[in-house]
Amino acid sequence: MIGKRIAAAIALGVAALASGGATANWNTTVSATGTSHVIGNPAAKVRLVEYISYTCPHCAAFTREGEEPIKLAYIAPGKINLEVRHLLRDPIDLTVAVLAHCGPVSKFPQNHSAFMIGQDKWIEPLTKSTAAQQARWRTPGAAGRRAIASDFKLYDIMARRGYSRAEADRCLADEAFVKSLAETSAKDWEKPGIDSTPTFAVNGVVLPGTHSWDALAKQLDEFVRNAS
Numbered sequence: 001m002i003g004k005r006i007a008a009a010i011a012l013g014v015a016a017l018a019s020g021g022a023t024a025n026w027n028t029t030v031s032a033t034g035t036s037h038v039i040g041n042p043a044a045k046v047r048l049v050e051y052i053s054y055t056c057p058h059c060a061a062f063t064r065e066g067e068e069p070i071k072l073a074y075i076a077p078g079k080i081n082l083e084v085r086h087l088l089r090d091p092i093d094l095t096v097a098v099l100a101h102c103g104p105v106s107k108f109p110q111n112h113s114a115f116m117i118g119q120d121k122w123i124e125p126l127t128k129s130t131a132a133q134q135a136r137w138r139t140p141g142a143a144g145r146r147a148i149a150s151d152f153k154l155y156d157i158m159a160r161r162g163y164s165r166a167e168a169d170r171c172l173a174d175e176a177f178v179k180s181l182a183e184t185s186a187k188d189w190e191k192p193g194i195d196s197t198p199t200f201a202v203n204g205v206v207l208p209g210t211h212s213w214d215a216l217a218k219q220l221d222e223f224v225r226n227a228s
Contacts, residue, residue, distance in 0.1 A: 026078045027071050030105050033083070035177070035184045037101075037108045040081030045227035048074075048220065049083045051188060051199040054096035054115050055123065056089070058211055059198045063116035066213030070220075079224050084112060087197050088185040091137050092126065095148040095172065097181060099158055102171035107161070114157055122152050142173040 026040045048070075052059045074080045086097045100111040115122070125133070129151075136147040146169060149155050158168045171177075188194060193206030200207045200216055202223050210216050 024078070025076050026081070027075050027109070028106075030108060032101075032105045032108075035101075035181045036083050036085045037105065037112075038081055038083045039109055040075040041078035042081060044078055044081045046074075046080040046220070046223045047083065047203050048080050049085060049201040051085050051087045051194060051197060051201070052116075053087050053089045053093050053197040054100070054119065055093045055126070056197040057119070060116050060119040062198050062211075062213050062216075063113065066216065067113060067116075069213070069217070074220065074224065079227075080220070084108075085188055086181060086185050087188055087194070087199070088182060089197070091144060092123075092148055092152065094178065094182065095145045095152075096154065098145065098171055098174070098178060099149065099154055099168060101177070101181075102158070102163060102168060111161055114161055115154075118157065122154065122157060125151050141175070142169070145172040145178075 026044075029040060029042070031038050031042070050062075052062075070080075070082065075082060086093075088094050088097065096115050100108060100115055102111065129137075133151060137144055137151070139147060149158075149168065149172060155165050155168055159165070191206070193199070193201075193208055196211065198211055200210050202219070207216070207219055210219065
């Protein structure tokens with residue numbers, strides 16, 4: 001059953017759009033900033049940063065509960081913008097992050113959602129893997145990432161997103177981007193207050209003890225009120 005807070009946020013977002021309260025749907029505004037993406041009004045006074053891992057079940061739960069309310073009630077009317085940053089935990093996480101970034105910048109939000117919302121299905125091989133499979137996943141370079149994409153059926157997800165296997169493989173072979181992604185993640189892990197996923201920051205301040213949509217929503221409402 002949908003939670004009261006989620007339902008209320010969605011209702012507010014739909015009402016704002018229907019009444020003309022928003023001059024544009026800012027969800028369609030996406031920019032890349034190195035190894036992260038910013039979605040929404042660049043001039044928004046409230047800047048939300050979501051530090052996530054694609055192999056983190058709590059991150060997937062947050063996406064399932066909070067993505068639609070954030071998009072409809074906060075991003076669409078331009079109240080906030082959202083930056084998605086990657087806290088990598090393992091080679092699988094890295095592989096998915098590379099694929100999420102694949103292609104035009106505008107495709108990232110839906111790529112991200114596809115991997116997060118479908119996590120409980122594609123991640124199943126992690127609990128059933130053999131030692132030989134795990135060794136393949138640790139193979140250095142693009143070969144290891146291709147093995148992960150194959151074993152976890154990530155190619156199938158990419159195909160549903162409109163990518164050919166050759167296109168996905170080109171992204172997986174981008175060693176410069178992989179290096180940059182890993183280095184940025186390592187630096188983010190060293191930031192004060194960041195020790196688990198998901199972690200959230202608003203206007204540069206990490207929100208301690210905030211790891212769920214319910215906990216974030218209460219604070220986000222306050223930030224938006226204070227900024228208006």
